[in-house]
Amino acid sequence: MQKSIFIIDIDNTIAETWPTLVDRKIPLVLNYLKLKPKRNVVSKIYDLIKQEDSSVEVLFLSARTYYYKPVTRFWLRFVLGFKLNYQTILVDRANDKVDYLKRYLSEGYSIKYFDDLSYNHENGEIKYYQEVINFANSNSDIEYYDYAWIKQFS
DSSP states (O other): EEEEEEEOOOBTTTTTTTTSSSOOTSSSHHHTTEEOOOOOHHHHHHHHHSSTTTTTTEEEEESOOOHHHHHHIIIIIIIOOOOSSSSEEEEEGGGGGGHHHHHHHHTEEEEEEEOOEEHHHHHHOOOOOOHHHHHHEEEEETEEOHHHHHHOOO
16 A cells, blocks of 8 residues: 655645735744644645545645744644644755655655645735646646645635
8 A cells, every 4th residue: 555645834835924924023933933824724634634544644844944943843733733643844945845745755655745835925926836836746646735725725
């Protein structure tokens, strides 16, 4: 049986991040602590996880510097209330996520990937990390849940 992993982004996927970026006087660490969860999106992801067998793995993969790992894990556990076992990996740039997708594919995983892969909301023009989107969409072992999927539950 093929191994299965849910790879879930945080910012603008399961958390309302971009509105907090408008006020640049507030330290980013405080913004991360105060992020509002997107409860409907999280609920849909939980429902999909429950449909899998108990061996499914969960990885939060987000583009934040490593400095923010403690506050990220705190937010996942105590603000979001995520109760399942999971790993957290932070990368410097969104495009670095491709390396992790490739790694899990090479290890024989089937991937359900939840990531808006968008940025620049706070400046009024949404842009996308097209390289990562193209990679996710081009691989049959990745089921990609994109910005449009996330938006319908936000």
